[in-house]
Amino acid sequence: MLKFIIHRFLLMIPTLLGVAVLVFFLLRLMPGDPVATMLLGDGGGANVPQAVIEQERARLGLDRPMHVQFAKWFWSALQGDFGYSMWTGKPVLYEIGIRLELSLQVAVMATILAILLALPLGTLSAVFKDTWIDQSIRVFSIAGLAVPSFWLGMIIILLLLTYFSWIPPLTFTPFLENPRENLSQLIWPALAVGYRYSAVSTRMMRSSILEVLQEDYIRTARAKGVMERLVVARHAMRNAMLPVVTVIGLEFAFLIGGLVVTEQVFNLNGIGKLFVQAVARSDFTMIQGLVLLVSVFFVLINFVIDLMYAFLDPRIRYR
Amino acid sequence: MTTAAPTVSYKVPKRRHPVLLFATQQPLGAGGLVFIFLMAVCAAFAPWVAPHDPLAVDYGAMLSAPSSVYWLGTDSFGRDVFSRIIYGARTALAIGFIASFIGCTLGAVIGVISAYFGGKTDLIIQGIMDVLLSFPIIVLAITVVAILGNNVVLGFDVNLIIAIALPMLPRVERVVRASALALRELPYVDAARAAGYSHARIIFRHIVPNVVAPYLIMLTAFVAQAILAEASLSFLGLGVTEPTPSWGLMLSGSAADFYQQAPWMIVFPGIAISLGVFAFNLFGDSLRDWLDPKIKL
Numbered sequence: 001m002l003k004f005i006i007h008r009f010l011l012m013i014p015t016l017l018g019v020a021v022l023v024f025f026l027l028r029l030m031p032g033d034p035v036a037t038m039l040l041g042d043g044g045g046a047n048v049p050q051a052v053i054e055q056e057r058a059r060l061g062l063d064r065p066m067h068v069q070f071a072k073w074f075w076s077a078l079q080g081d082f083g084y085s086m087w088t089g090k091p092v093l094y095e096i097g098i099r100l101e102l103s104l105q106v107a108v109m110a111t112i113l114a115i116l117l118a119l120p121l122g123t124l125s126a127v128f129k130d131t132w133i134d135q136s137i138r139v140f141s142i143a144g145l146a147v148p149s150f151w152l153g154m155i156i157i158l159l160l161l162t163y164f165s166w167i168p169p170l171t172f173t174p175f176l177e178n179p180r181e182n183l184s185q186l187i188w189p190a191l192a193v194g195y196r197y198s199a200v201s202t203r204m205m206r207s208s209i210l211e212v213l214q215e216d217y218i219r220t221a222r223a224k225g226v227m228e229r230l231v232v233a234r235h236a237m238r239n240a241m242l243p244v245v246t247v248i249g250l251e252f253a254f255l256i257g258g259l260v261v262t263e264q265v266f267n268l269n270g271i272g273k274l275f276v277q278a279v280a281r282s283d284f285t286m287i288q289g290l291v292l293l294v295s296v297f298f299v300l301i302n303f304v305i306d307l308m309y310a311f312l313d314p315r316i317r318y319r
Numbered sequence: 320m321t322t323a324a325p326t327v328s329y330k331v332p333k334r335r336h337p338v339l340l341f342a343t344q345q346p347l348g349a350g351g352l353v354f355i356f357l358m359a360v361c362a363a364f365a366p367w368v369a370p371h372d373p374l375a376v377d378y379g380a381m382l383s384a385p386s387s388v389y390w391l392g393t394d395s396f397g398r399d400v401f402s403r404i405i406y407g408a409r410t411a412l413a414i415g416f417i418a419s420f421i422g423c424t425l426g427a428v429i430g431v432i433s434a435y436f437g438g439k440t441d442l443i444i445q446g447i448m449d450v451l452l453s454f455p456i457i458v459l460a461i462t463v464v465a466i467l468g469n470n471v472v473l474g475f476d477v478n479l480i481i482a483i484a485l486p487m488l489p490r491v492e493r494v495v496r497a498s499a500l501a502l503r504e505l506p507y508v509d510a511a512r513a514a515g516y517s518h519a520r521i522i523f524r525h526i527v528p529n530v531v532a533p534y535l536i537m538l539t540a541f542v543a544q545a546i547l548a549e550a551s552l553s554f555l556g557l558g559v560t561e562p563t564p565s566w567g568l569m570l571s572g573s574a575a576d577f578y579q580q581a582p583w584m585i586v587f588p589g590i591a592i593s594l595g596v597f598a599f600n601l602f603g604d605s606l607r608d609w610l611d612p613k614i615k616l
Contacts, residue, residue: 015449015453026463146593146600147596148551148554158585295455298455
């Protein structure tokens with residue numbers, strides 16, 4: 001097991017290095033000089049002497065050769081220093097840090113929501129295959145794949161506005177300050193993002209249970225007279241969990257994507273909004289830091305899933 | 320043993336047209352296909368289907384509710400929402416098809432090459448694909464749009480198409496590579512190699528025809544993804560730009576300012592996106608069940 005963990009861990013390193021190289025050099029291809037954008041504004045209306053621009057470029061280290069810039073950036077990134085936002089002038093990590101709690105909370109709430117919906121719905125759908133229960137759950141989950149999370153968010157706001165005159169609050173209330181207020185604020189974006197998530201997991205749970213129900217040990221359990229309810233709960237559900245765990249992990253990527261768009265709808269100042277703003281302002285360092293952190297996070301999640309896989313199913317060993 | 324051989328009588332199944340066969344075996348998928356066809360017709364003949372000019376601004380009819388003149392109401396510029404949805408289908412389908420065609424075809428080609436040559440080639444390609452896979456789809460698309468900016472050629476934003484196609488590449492590549500890896504070991508490929516055929520001939524004549532099924536399945540599935548991606552990017556203001564009608568764009572900007580005065584501005588474009596994606600998902604799912612149920616996307 002330990003050997004597997006180490007091997008799998010080492011496999012991550014080239015991927016992460018590749019991610020860093022790609023992120024760094026891609027952003028250097030970006031048209032538009034960040035210094036010019038910052039000093040001159042979008043219209044280039046302000047009158048700034050060339051010398052000042054040069055000085056600013058030197059201060060940001062943009063005048064040095066590309067590979068030197070990369071080495072310097074990468075070395076500090078390893079130490080947790082992602083430089084300063086080219087727009088606000090504050091450290092990238094600081095800007096991310098103050099918004100992380102919100103985005104993370106929505107993500108976790110959406111995941112919990114998805115699991116709470118997917119496990120019972122997927123199981124019901126499989127157990128009552130081809131009945132009206134199955135059909136309606138399937139329609140519900142196929143619809144979940146089609147409805148864009150940001151539109152679902154808008155519809156939720158529209159309904160809340162019409163029936164409860166609820167307006168998305170302008171400020172974020174941390175959970176520890178006022179849990180009730182916090183939850184009532186974040187449950188809606190979590191629902192908007194979580195619907196798709198639950199739909200995918202429900203479908204996976206259904207097909208996984210259907211597969212497991214064909215197994216010999218299920219027949220054995222039934223033959224020895226175990227109640228059908230227990231056959232499903234103890235024998236089928238547990239063994240069907242594996243692919244569902246994978247899907248939940250893989251769909252985390254979609255969750256992040258959904259957050260980027262949904263945060264705009266609910267006016268939440270989270271990581272997603274920061275990302276869109278950084279793109280709009282050609283804030284190199286901010287985009288770099290964000291994309292790098294998100295993909296490192298994503299690679300780590302896949303690592304954890306692989307470990308869980310090996311842990312949950314002892315038959316799986318790395319080659 | 321002198322008993323006569325029992326005569327087995329069975330009906331020889333009539334050969335039917337594959338489209339008909341698909342329709343009878345997968346009614347839901349056929350429904351999806353019909354809807355896709357309708358959407359395509361509306362998009363192609365938009366000038367004749369749409370009751371109004373999608374760009375015509377009518378300040379006298381700003382934010383008017385659905386009526387016999389404006390079937391789905393008007394937006395904050397007095398533009399007809401229904402006509403914009405019809406024209407938006409053009410944008411969605413064109414970008415959806417082109418982006419997923421490019422993404423899936425390139426992905427399939429790379430997948431086949433990677434599997435066929437194996438060894439170092441495979442290792443390097445898989446390394447690159449792993450890197451691309453580490454970016455969430457929308458994050459990668461937004462980053463590409465941010466880097467490349469807009470570049471409209473022949474009415475299509477080429478960079479937007481690249482941004483949507485790129486995240487598909489590694490995902491298609493993985494599935495196709497897995498199929499091709501299994502094919503590589505089959506005796507007929509060995510035979511072709513023994514006969515001294517060139518790599519190109521073996522790849523195109525012996526391997527590619529056998530990965531067409533996963534390719535087609537991925538293609539339909541990714542059209543749905545591409546429509547969603549286009550809508551999301553346009554919603555964020557990073558995709559299609561005004562005044563081009565796009566479903567995502569219709570939901571952004573002023574739509575959110577008029578939640579209560581003009582809910583039709585929000586409700587209908589979203590239904591259009593959902594139905595479009597729904598139809599492709601339905602068709603793609605059924606196509607998978609029909610062609611090769613083992614493929615996991």
